[in-house]
Amino acid sequence: MSQTGTRVKVTRRWLVGVGVGAWLWSAAGWAQAQAVLRVTTIPEEAATEQVRKFTPLAAYLERQLGMKVEFNPVNDYPAAVEALVNKRVDLVWFGGFTHVQANRRSGGKIVPLAQREEDTRFQSVFIAKTDSGIRTLADLKGKQVSFGSASSTSGHLMPRSFLLQAGIDPERDFRRVAFSGAHDATIASVVSGRVDAAALDITVWRKFVQENKVDTRAVDVFYTTPPFFNYNWSVHADMPVELQQRIKNALLALDPAIPEHAEILRLNRATRYVPTRPENYQGLEAAARSAGLL
Known part of the structure; x- marks a missing residue:
């Protein structure tokens, strides 16, 4: 209280x-x-x-x-x-x-x-392990990728929209599409290795970094979307x-x-x-x- x-x-x-x-x-x-x-x-x-x-x-x-x-x-x-x-x-x-x-x-x-x-002027970020070799959206092809909730703006809709604009269809091009349900769970799915990369809310990511809840030497952002x-x-x-x-x-x-x-x-x-x-x-x-x- x-x-x-x-x-x-x-x-x-x-x-x-x-x-x-x-x-x-x-x-x-x-x-x-x-x-x-x-x-x-x-x-x-x-x-x-x-x-x-x-x-x-x-x-x-x-x-x-x-x-x-x-x-x-x-x-x-x-x-x-x-x-x-x-x-x-x-x-x-x-x-x-x-x-x-x-x-x-x-x-x-x-x-x-x-x-x-x-x-x-909100943004989403895509994250991956720093030793994964994933550096661009194109590198996600053939990978296991997680979104947040299917109804999330910054954890699904807009990341998917920008992927489609880049010519990448998640259902066609990813080995597996996962939904974590929430932004904190999205980060955990990459840290644990359950997926190769994921998209989430930039402010949640920054909060986790500021609070030392994620080691950016191991997992970090490789792509930030345009604003929306x-x-x-x-x-x-x-x-x-x-x-x-x-x-x-x-x-x-x-x-x-x-x-x-x-x-x-x-x-x-x-x-x-x-x-x-x-x-x-x-x-x-x-x-x-x-x-x-x-």
């Missing part, structure tokens, strides 16, 4: 399925309840790491919004999409591709509020507009000059949050269509 003493409840239940319970989404329902803002994220890392990263932000939002906040990890990327589409959570940290998927599933009812400044738009905080359009704006304002107000805010931003691998808009994700939708993922 946050050292501030605020009442942030962290639950580990699976959010998609029966028994979750209905939520009052009318304006009257919100006025009556104002009870809980339910927050989740795509599981780009292990659940324990998600809780560590987002509990301080949940505590901050609780104070700013004047309502209880629950952070609820989910088991996989599709679960995060279904949770917001079916209004079982209220605020979700999506990757760009999961935002696109949720928006399509909901009939255009998903509203992106804010993204990290880093997400306006990525993650955002999204809500369902049925949420009252006034609450949408309050959440957005709270995220944009995080100030790196304030120590508590700086720690939240550090945990979120962000310099600051900036406004975003639906148009930012049209390129990702086009890439997904081109790659046969939509």
Whole structure:
């Protein structure tokens, strides 16, 4: 729990399925309840790491919004999409591709509020063992290569898109295509030798390097993609507009000059949050269509 003493409840239940319970989404329902803002994220890392990263932000939002906040990890990327589409959570940290998927599933009812400044020019990296002889994307032919989740923007969609642009079809040209499910597991799959190379989120890679969780003398980046738009905080359009704006304002107000805010931003691998808009994700939708993922 946050050292501030605020009442942030962290639950580990699976959010998609029966028994979750209905939520009052009318304006009257919100006025009556104002009870809980339910927050989740795509599981780009292990659940324990998600809780560590987002509990301080949940505590901050609780104070700013004047309502209880629950952070609820989910088991996989599709679960995060279904949770917001079916209004079982209220605020979700999506990757760009999961935002696109949720928006399509909901009939255009998903509203992106804010993204990290880093997400306006995001990148993926390809990594391999330094003694593998892999130096270019072309060297991946005939190799075992891992992506993250199939629904990951930086761990699958965009790496696949750039591979296709380079004339490399993973199903045709790789000996085996694997999916680790999360960026930290992707790194582990290369370190352990289960695969020859892998693609992942550049910010997770940098975090592992900075925290000395990976030895770059043994495993390192051999290719970095061009930039693209990525993650955002999204809500369902049925949420009252006034609450949408309050959440957005709270995220944009995080100030790196304030120590508590700086720690939240550090945990979120962000310099600051900036406004975003639906148009930012049209390129990702086009890439997904081109790659046969939509």
